[in-house]
Structures are given as C-alpha cells and as structure tokens.
Amino acid sequence: GSIPAQIWADMKIVCQNLNVHHLVTHSKEKNTRTGKFADLLAGYAPDVVIVQEIFVLNTLFSKVGGNVRQQLITKAKECGLQYCALSKPPNPIFGQDAGLMVLSRWPIAKDYSVTFREYGWKEVPNKKGFLHAKIKIPDEDKFLHVITVHMDAHEQMVRDNQVRQLRAHLAGHVSTDDFVVVGGDLNIPAGTPEFKQLRNLLHPYRDGWGETHPGTTSHGPACVDYMFWSPNIKVCNQKLEDLDVSDHYCLMADFEIIKEDDQRYDAPKAESTEKSS
Known part of the structure; x- marks a missing residue:
C-alpha cells in the first residue's frame, strides 16, 4: 500500500x-x-x-522494543514530526507499557498517560489505556486534543467501563471550544449494539463512517479501529489504507476547522435500547 498524495487541510x-x-x-x-x-x-x-501497539517490554536484564520505537521517533522528526508523547514507562523489573504514541508537527503543551482502572485478566501484561496530547496549533487560540486509545480485546463489560473512564477524562480536561480527535483500536465491532453504545457514550463526538464501516484488519471484515472528533471540525477527506505494515489498516483523515457555529455538526445519538448514561 501507499499513502495517497496530500490535499489541503487544516489538520x-x-x-x-x-x-x-x-x-x-x-x-x-x-x-x-x-x-x-x-x-x-x-x-x-x-x-x-x-499509534497503538508500539510496545516496550522491560525485563530485569533488558529493555525490549525501545530501539524499534526510537527508530520511528527519529524518522518522524526527519519529516517534521518533531514532538512526541509516549505512554508512561513499564514496571522496571518486568512489564510492558501501554504501547501508545502521539507524534506531532506542532508543540505538545501537555500530555496525560492514563492506564485503565478496569481490565480483563488476559490483558494484565499490556497495561492498556489512553494517551492524551494537548497540542498548540498555529494561528488558533484553541488547542487540539488528540487521544490515542487501545481497549480490551476480550470482554464487553470491561470495554464499557473503559469508555466511561475515557469520557470522564475528556469531560475534565477538554474545553468545549477546543478541537478533539479520539482514535485507536477500540476492539468494538461496528454495527453491533456495543458499537451503538460506544457512539452514545462518546456523544457529541462523531464517527465519520456512521453505521457503515469498512473492515480495518486483515483478520476479517470487522471494523475495530476508529476516529471520533468534535463538532467544531469536519472531515474533508477520510481514507482507509492497507500500508502492509501491520495486521491493522491505517486510518487517515484531513480535517477543516469550522469557523461558524451554524456549520457545526452535532452528531445524533445512535438508536439503542441500552442505557447511555
């Protein structure tokens, strides 16, 4: 695969x-x-x-994966992505970090690495969570908040609580005027009741494909990777590409800042019989 030629966009x-x-x-x-x-x-x-799944594993004798991660950081700087936020380090004796990274062309004013409070026993080594980078974008007095997320792969009830923890964090750390993009591997198949619940819990952030999603992994047609964004930005181009670098495909979105309030898109809640509180 190859990344398509760039078009104009604010972000x-x-x-x-x-x-x-x-x-x-x-x-x-x-x-x-x-x-x-x-x-x-x-x-x-x-x-x-x-980025998700750029894990670093500490053992008593070595640090595994640090060179792979550093290679990406170094090469990213060469193409202008000179700022970087990382998951907090793993246990120094034995442990894996959350495997999350944000690379940015613009300065990262602050970042938060958060481990999910609830997780399934199969996920204990992975320390899954989310990484939130607060980015100062040019010519704007608002910030861009980018959150990369990797959720539990096995248990729906665990994922539900993880989404609620993420939602509470956003409510406490993001101004309503700021720009927000939440992206990552949420391990929730599109088109399911759980997906409708996800859309309700993340309201008013919207998901560009809505009800119809292309598959995002090489393991089958299911979509588990998403981007959600705030109503004050809109997508002018959204693509899914298999770059042949992973068993997950790459999500790419070009965003424009909405200047006028009457152009905002406030996503409707998904119809669901489940509670969304």
Whole structure:
C-alpha cells in the first residue's frame, strides 16, 4: 500500500495500530514494518500521527522494543514530526507499557498517560489505556486534543467501563471550544449494539463512517479501529489504507476547522435500547 498524495487541510491526522508486540508470536519483522511506516509518512506529510501497539517490554536484564520505537521517533522528526508523547514507562523489573504514541508537527503543551482502572485478566501484561496530547496549533487560540486509545480485546463489560473512564477524562480536561480527535483500536465491532453504545457514550463526538464501516484488519471484515472528533471540525477527506505494515489498516483523515457555529455538526445519538448514561 501507499499513502495517497496530500490535499489541503487544516489538520492531517494518521492513526495506525503497528502490531509491535513482544509477548505474542504473530508480531514479526518489527523493525522492517515500523521503518516502512515511517518512510510512508514522509509522502503524506501528516500533522499528527497516533499509534497503538508500539510496545516496550522491560525485563530485569533488558529493555525490549525501545530501539524499534526510537527508530520511528527519529524518522518522524526527519519529516517534521518533531514532538512526541509516549505512554508512561513499564514496571522496571518486568512489564510492558501501554504501547501508545502521539507524534506531532506542532508543540505538545501537555500530555496525560492514563492506564485503565478496569481490565480483563488476559490483558494484565499490556497495561492498556489512553494517551492524551494537548497540542498548540498555529494561528488558533484553541488547542487540539488528540487521544490515542487501545481497549480490551476480550470482554464487553470491561470495554464499557473503559469508555466511561475515557469520557470522564475528556469531560475534565477538554474545553468545549477546543478541537478533539479520539482514535485507536477500540476492539468494538461496528454495527453491533456495543458499537451503538460506544457512539452514545462518546456523544457529541462523531464517527465519520456512521453505521457503515469498512473492515480495518486483515483478520476479517470487522471494523475495530476508529476516529471520533468534535463538532467544531469536519472531515474533508477520510481514507482507509492497507500500508502492509501491520495486521491493522491505517486510518487517515484531513480535517477543516469550522469557523461558524451554524456549520457545526452535532452528531445524533445512535438508536439503542441500552442505557447511555
């Protein structure tokens, strides 16, 4: 795959689960795939890149994955993405971090690395959570808040509580006038009752494909990777590309800032029989 030629936009954002794991067998050729992803970024010239599964594993004797991650950071700087936020470090004796990263062309004023309070026992080594970067964008007195998320892959009730924790964090840390993009591997299949609940819980942030989603992984037609954004920005171009760097496809969106309040798009809540409080 290849990233398409750039078009004009106020903000160009790329979201990729890189499948750089150290505790599973299906994550091979990590250096090669990560290097290819970094090289492809140069052609697209994004303003912000949000990444999941760029894990670092600490053991008592070594730090695994640090070189792969640093390769991406270094190459990103070469194409103008000079600012970086990372998940908080893992346990120094043995542990894996949350595997999250935000790369930005613009200064990151503040970042928050948050581990989910609730997680399934199968996810204990992964320390899943979200990483929130507050970015100062040019010619605006507002901030862009970019949140990269990786949620539980196994239990719906756990994911429900994780979404609620994310929602509470956004309510406490984001001004209603600021711009917000939430992206990542939410492990919630599109078109399901759980997906409708997700849309309600993240309201008024909207999801560009709505009810109809293309598949986002090479494992089948299911969509589990998403971007949601605030009503004061709109997408002028949204694509899904298999860059051949991971078992997840790459989400790319070009956003325009909405200048007039009457042009805002306040997404309707999804119809659902489940509670959305």
